[in-house]
Amino acid sequence: MDRPPISDLPVISRLEPPTSNDRAEQLLAPCGIDIWIVSLAHAMRLVWCHPDDERDAARLAGHRSAARLRLRRTAVRSILAHYVGCDVAEVSITRSSNGKPTLNAPRIPFEFSATRTRGFALCAVARAPLGIDAEYRRCLPDAGLLASRILTEGEYAAWQDVAPAIRAERILSAWTRKEAVLKALGVGLRVPPNVIEVGWAPRSTIRWERLAAEYVLTARMMPLWLGDVTTRAELVVALATKECPSAIRVRNWHSPAEPALDKFRDRQL
Numbered sequence: 001m002d003r004p005p006i007s008d009l010p011v012i013s014r015l016e017p018p019t020s021n022d023r024a025e026q027l028l029a030p031c032g033i034d035i036w037i038v039s040l041a042h043a044m045r046l047v048w049c050h051p052d053d054e055r056d057a058a059r060l061a062g063h064r065s066a067a068r069l070r071l072r073r074t075a076v077r078s079i080l081a082h083y084v085g086c087d088v089a090e091v092s093i094t095r096s097s098n099g100k101p102t103l104n105a106p107r108i109p110f111e112f113s114a115t116r117t118r119g120f121a122l123c124a125v126a127r128a129p130l131g132i133d134a135e136y137r138r139c140l141p142d143a144g145l146l147a148s149r150i151l152t153e154g155e156y157a158a159w160q161d162v163a164p165a166i167r168a169e170r171i172l173s174a175w176t177r178k179e180a181v182l183k184a185l186g187v188g189l190r191v192p193p194n195v196i197e198v199g200w201a202p203r204s205t206i207r208w209e210r211l212a213a214e215y216v217l218t219a220r221m222m223p224l225w226l227g228d229v230t231t232r233a234e235l236v237v238a239l240a241t242k243e244c245p246s247a248i249r250v251r252n253w254h255s256p257a258e259p260a261l262d263k264f265r266d267r268q269l
């Protein structure tokens with residue numbers, strides 16, 4: 001039988017399945033950061049909660065605290081499921097001995113950090129290590145005591161020079177910046193906040209020398225980019241990242257634009 005000329009053969013192009021890097025590229029620019037805001041104002045009845053989170057919730061004394069833990073942890077898992085491209089029940093999170101949670105998905109290049117304050121939980125997702133911390137904007141009757149405990153000597157002197165009306169705001173700002181750095185490093189408050197100089201410049205870089213010598217070894221990923229982020233008027237939020245962010249998107253977890261993330265929420269209690 002005569003073969004058709006090569007030019008008449010159909011061209012079969014094989015479409016490779018997207019790799020995890022392709023997926024990461026589609027969801028987040030290399031130095032982009034997504035900050036998801038979860039409202040905890042009304043604790044939701046969840047139809048599903050991961051057994052690890054259920055166990056931690058069971059350890060909490062109050063029913064309300066337990067309900068909030070379930071909601072914020074399930075929200076974090078469903079946010080991560082969105083990036084991984086899997087079912088929320090398949091999201092695996094491991095915790096270091098210092099309590100730092102890490103997404104356990106070897107080929108997926110996403111990192112996350114979480115925080116909660118009063119009625120909100122925040123989850124920041126990036127492709128490089130990061131830390132986020134939020135505090136509810138409020139008056140601090142014990143501002144002086146707090147300042148003496150958490151600020152470095154240099155910060156404390158600068159703080160005393162600012163007008164009394166903005167002192168509480170400055171403390172909240174320094175506190176969130178320090179916790180964001182400590183979370184990015186994964187050490188948490190095992191490193192006292194008064195050994196890290198964060199200052200109040202809107203954007204700054206924390207370098208090795210700024211940490212007290214005994215903690216330098218824990219600071220493997222220095223220098224860190226550090227900045228304040230505007231999310232909601234009632235929140236003071238700071239972000240520490242390995243890479244200077246190219247763009248920061250603030251997103252609502254319950255947004256109707258993301259109906260898939262809503263499927264594990266039931267009616268309000």
Ligand SMILES: CC(C)(COP(=O)(O)OP(=O)(O)OC[C@H]1O[C@@H](n2cnc3c(N)ncnc32)[C@H](O)[C@@H]1OP(=O)(O)O)[C@@H](O)C(=O)NCCC(=O)NCCS
Pocket residue numbers: 072073097098099100101113114115116117133134179182183184185186187188189190
């Ligand atoms: C990190 C830390 C400062 C956060 O405290 P906080 O201000 O009360 O809490 P926030 O709401 O801002 O953040 C809580 C989130 O931080 C994250 N986190 C906890 N420990 C962390 C660490 N070492 N590094 C980075 N992130 C951490 C978790 O996502 C946690 O959310 P979860 O409670 O749902 O797991 C505090 O938990 C800490 O100092 N931990 C380290 C101390 C330690 O070793 N504890 C033993 C835990 S096994």
